[in-house]
Amino acid sequence: MEKHPTIVGVVGGVVGTILLGxxxxxxxxxxxVYNVAASDQHFDAVRWTLDTTMHRSVANRAGGVDLPENVSEDLLAEGAGxxxxxxxxxxxxxxxxxxxxSRG
Ligand code: HEC
Structure with a gap:
């Protein structure tokens, strides 16, 4: 039995892991099998993945958004309405x- 992994063994392990994934x-x-019903909570790991992905995605793109310069009181009130x-x-x-x- 070899003490060190061979290239073939390492490549086989990587490819096998990717195929398993x-x-x-x-x-x-x-x-x-995965329940996507809004009436049940996601698993913690899924919730974390969705929340983190959403927050990081927004953070990565928000810097390129041009905000309107002069927003009137009327426009603000309309938006609030x-x-x-x-x-x-x-x-x-x-x-x-x-x-x-709405909690459900
Ligand atoms: C029927 C309920 C409902 C209504 C009405 C509603 N939302 Fe949502 N909204 C949700 C739910 C549920 C989520 C997902 C929250 C989560 O991922 O935990 C969400 C997510 C969002 C998000 C993503 C950010 C976040 O924290 O998840 C934004 C932005 C948002 N809503 C804006 C709005 C706006 C603007 C309106 C009105 C035009 C609106 N929503 C109306 C239920 C609603």
Whole structure:
């Protein structure tokens, strides 16, 4: 038995690991074994992956966004009105907790 790994052994291990990863990935995708229902929480590792990916993605791209220079009071009020009407019942707002039903 050899004491040191051979190139063939190392390459075989890397390729085998990649193939195993592809098999696991496709098995999860095609069997539907993973529950994506909004009524159940993700596994902690999945939640962490989704949250971290979203925050890092936004952070990486937000620097290139040009903010409008002169935002009038009317435009701000209009936006706040849209938020209050369409978003606040789930996301909450200053002094407003999200609606209980939106937690699901
Ligand atoms: C029916 C409930 C609901 C409504 C209404 C709603 N959202 Fe959401 N929103 C969600 C949920 C659920 C998420 C995912 C949160 C998570 O990933 O934990 C989300 C995520 C987001 C995110 C991503 C950031 C984050 O923290 O996850 C933004 C931005 C967002 N919503 C903005 C809005 C805006 C703007 C409106 C109104 C136009 C709105 N939402 C209306 C439920 C809602």
């Amino acid at each position: 592809i098999v696991v990935w496709l098995t999860i995708a095609y069997t539907g 849209h938020y209050a009407e369409s978003c606040a019942h789930c996301h909450g707002g200053p002094g407003q907790e999200p609606a209980g039903w």
